[in-house]
Amino acid sequence: MSNQTHETMLEMFRQSRDGFLSGMMISEKLQVSRTAIWKHIRKLEAAGYEFEASTKLGYRLTFEPDYWNLEHLRHVLANSTEKQRDIHLLEEVASTQNVAKALAEEGAQEGTLVLAEQQLNGRGRMGRNWVSPKGKGIWMSMVLRPSMPIHCAPQLTLLTAVALCQGLRESTSLPIGIKWPNDLLVEGKKISGILLESSAEDERLKYVIAGIGISVNMNAADYGDESLLERATSLRLAAGEPFGRERLIAAFIAQWDHLYELYKSEGFEPIRELWQSLSVSLGKPVRLTTPMESFLGTPLELLPSGALSVKREDGSVIPVFSAEMGEPH
Numbered sequence: 002m003s004n005q006t007h008e009t010m011l012e013m014f015r016q017s018r019d020g021f022l023s024g025m026m027i028s029e030k031l032q033v034s035r036t037a038i039w040k041h042i043r044k045l046e047a048a049g050y051e052f053e054a055s056t057k058l059g060y061r062l063t064f065e066p067d068y069w070n071l072e073h074l075r076h077v078l079a080n081s082t083e084k085q086r087d088i089h090l091l092e093e094v095a096s097t098q099n100v101a102k103a104l105a106e107e108g109a110q111e112g113t114l115v116l117a118e119q120q121l122n123g124r125g126r127m128g129r130n131w132v133s134p135k136g137k138g139i140w141m142s143m144v145l146r147p148s149m150p151i152h153c154a155p156q157l158t159l160l161t162a163v164a165l166c167q168g169l170r171e172s173t174s175l176p177i178g179i180k181w182p183n184d185l186l187v188e189g190k191k192i193s194g195i196l197l198e199s200s201a202e203d204e205r206l207k208y209v210i211a212g213i214g215i216s217v218n219m220n221a222a223d224y225g226d227e228s229l230l231e232r233a234t235s236l237r238l239a240a241g242e243p244f245g246r247e248r249l250i251a252a253f254i255a256q257w258d259h260l261y262e263l264y265k266s267e268g269f270e271p272i273r274e275l276w277q278s279l280s281v282s283l284g285k286p287v288r289l290t291t292p293m294e295s296f297l298g299t300p301l302e303l304l305p306s307g308a309l310s311v312k313r314e315d316g317s318v319i320p321v322f323s324a325e326m327g328e329p330h
């Protein structure tokens with residue numbers, strides 16, 4: 002099957018954007034069987050295009066992925082940030098984290114970005130899988146070379162969550178909030194996650210790979226497992242309209258560059274205040290689960306160390322450095 006056939010078909014659909022094209026009409030025009038047309042449609046769907054099918058009317062193109070274009074992305078980024086950075090755009094990878102790590106080991110500069118259209122083995126926190134279908138989200142890893150001790154790494158995660166929250170709020174107008182430590186939620190459902198992986202030497206960070214996953218234009222079917230939709234959503238599902246991915250990246254990077262400079266010059270305090278103002282996790286009872294225990298408590302504030310101060314049911318207040326946060330029941 003040639004790409005030319007796909008292009009011709011897509012062009013036919015684009016020309017009649019609001020209308021349906023019958024299988025017969027397409028097959029006559031392209032001089033191939035209707036079964037072949039059906040197979041082309043399936044292939045286009047696997048590539049991220051979406052169609053509405055009607056037994057009476059045929060097919061209608063309802064969504065087209067905005068595939069990455071390096072020159073265009075460079076141009077968009079150049080308009081929103083002053084920092085020059087290397088960008089690696091990949092078609093299909095196991096995880097952008099692995100690629101960024103290999104580049105960091107080879108000496109890649111701070112700010113280097115690795116983006117993939119699709120991840121076959123996207124990684125989430127706590128060893129979870131991260132669903133990363135083709136052309137439907139931002140699957141990105143950024144190489145950082147912060148000059149700081151290893152115990153400050155969690156602050157970078159919180160900084161990244163603030164940058165992402167502000168960038169996405171600004172470009173989508175959705176009521177996005179941060180769930181401790183670094184999940185972004187809209188109406189209680191996760192739309193984005195951050196995974197920081199670091200390499201250290203003598204207690205100092207050698208490099209950090211900040212992995213950012215944003216479920217941008219996924220539809221319900223893209224999640225595979227429907228039960229995921231009880232706690233996850235995409236920007237498109239939440240807003241009822243698709244979003245251009247380049248603009249979202251540009252908004253995030255502009256925020257990140259600004260906050261990183263602020264962090265380097267003024268320390269964590271301004272980031273802590275911003276995080277608290279964007280958080281949806283403070284003041285409400287939750288269940289916290291660590292490898293050692295599971296307990297109920299109410300998060301009070303983010304501490305200067307980046308830990309969460311939690312009031313337990315017995316009235317004691319403790320710092321929590323790492324845990325899963327869930328509903329109180």
Ligand code: BTN
Nearest residue numbers: 096123124125126141194212214
């Ligand atoms: C989480 O569990 O919330 C973190 C999800 C992080 C996903 C991103 S997608 C780009 C990068 N590559 C990966 O394999 N994971 C991160």
